[in-house]
Amino acid sequence: MSSWYRPDPLTRDLIHLINARRHDHGDADAAVDTLQAFLDQDREQDLLTVLAALDEEMAEWLFDLLAEGACSVVIDGDPEEKPTYAVLAALELPLQANLRLPLGLKIDPVATSDLLHKHLHLPSGTVVMVEPRLLTDATLDLLTLHALHEHISALADSQRRQCMAARLHPPVESTAYLIFELIGSPEPGLPESIEEEDRQALLAGLVAQCGELAPAPQMIEAPVYAAYAMFDAQNAVRLHRLADETVAVWRDLEPAVRARIIVHLHTQCGNGVYMPVWTDLFDPELPDDYGPVWTSPDVWVFTADLPIEWPGEMLTNRLLAEGCTRFENHIVEAPEN
Structure with a gap:
């Protein structure tokens, strides 16, 4: 007699949210909560298996929610007040060609925090924390959605910030990523665009700190969830x-x-x-x-x-x-x- 497999409760929740989305009555917040529960249990591979099996529309929906769930968490507070968020973000930056090893890619977290606050026009009260070194694609490649979610969840719980990478690996492409966190943000997302003047000033300030960056402001786009940077890497x-x-x-x-x-x-x-x-x-x-x-x-x-x-x-x-x-x-x- 064949045995019947009953999915665990979390898998049943995932099936339910996918079916709800198919019938146009899905709850995005509930979906993010379910995906974050998978990441809390380090079941990233289960989510990627499902992602590969969905049709294009459903896969794009789950892909974006997965990035948000990994990198944007609610900070516990008074339930009667408007929620605030901790958001893990990345800004892609161009590197000079023919870099010398070992890599430096060091930046000043305090000065860079001020640059980001000013040129991304972040709301007052939002605290910006910055990874002290730019990360290469080969370095980001070693991370996981679980690691990203664990990192930003710890900051949302007011724990001390830990560096995301112990060492840098030589880049595969001429790209580096500025990783930063927004703590106390009134929104779970990120700015969708950067004005040309801000783009130039932001890169000029970063190049002044790190000579390994290329002065090519036209290459800079709006910041994204760090999960997207990890996917690209x-x-x-x-x-x-x-x-x-x-x-x-x-x-x-x-x-x-x-x-x-x-x-x-x-x-x-x-x-x-x-x-x-x-x-x-x-x-x-x-x-x-x-x-x-x-x-x-x-x-x-x-x-x-x-x-x-x-x-x-x-x-x-x-x-x-x-x-x-x-x-x-x-x-x-x-x-x-």
């Missing part, structure tokens, strides 16, 4: 590693085989929000039923707000730079597409 690191591994296997082939090998770059269309990417090496002289010479493991990337062709284009550029010119991009569509 993980995308960059994972795709670069996939390219490195593919090129390394390709280079190890015998010259005659390498000359005729075609690299296939596969992107699983899925829901266009969270999906796998992989590569294989195909020898056209082998029988069709032989299959690829080598296939990489799947690399999962977050592609919300990015074109479906983006992972293939990024991998193509890396392969070309390494001298590999025989490749094909394959977008593998889901059956319903």
Whole structure:
């Protein structure tokens, strides 16, 4: 007799909120509470599994709520007063090329707090706390949604601020992230835009503190939840590693085989929000039923707000730079597409 699996209460809550959203009567606050409960239990992978299985509209909704739930928490206070929030944010900044190791990327937390308060036009009474070093994409790649949520929840409970990374890792791309927290914010979100004058003044103030930054204010956009910065960092690191591994296997082939090998770059269309990417090496002289010479493991990337062709284009550029010119991009569509 087969056993019947009964989902745990939290999983049932997740199923309920997804079904409620499908029928247009979902409660966003209740959904955030449920997602935060998953993160409190360090069940991030369960949420990502669900995210990969949803349709595009539902996946985009859950993706944004997950970022908010990880990085924005209510500060306990008088229930009769308007709530205030602790928000974990990130500002993407351009780095100079050819950085020297070991990295510095140090900033003055007090001066930077003043810069952010002034040029993001934050409400009075909002306390700004700043990570004392800019974080690279390879450093953010090592974090998790659980770690982000744990960090901002501790600050919301008035605990002492801890650094988010013990050491910096060399960047994969010329990007650094200014991580900061808003404590006592009247809103759970972040400013949606930065005026040109503020953008220039903000970057000028940061460049004065950290010479490793590039003076390119046009590259600066409005701050986002730190979860989005982590997703971008993980995308960059994972795709670069996939390219490195593919090129390394390709280079190890015998010259005659390498000359005729075609690299296939596969992107699983899925829901266009969270999906796998992989590569294989195909020898056209082998029988069709032989299959690829080598296939990489799947690399999962977050592609919300990015074109479906983006992972293939990024991998193509890396392969070309390494001298590999025989490749094909394959977008593998889901059956319903």
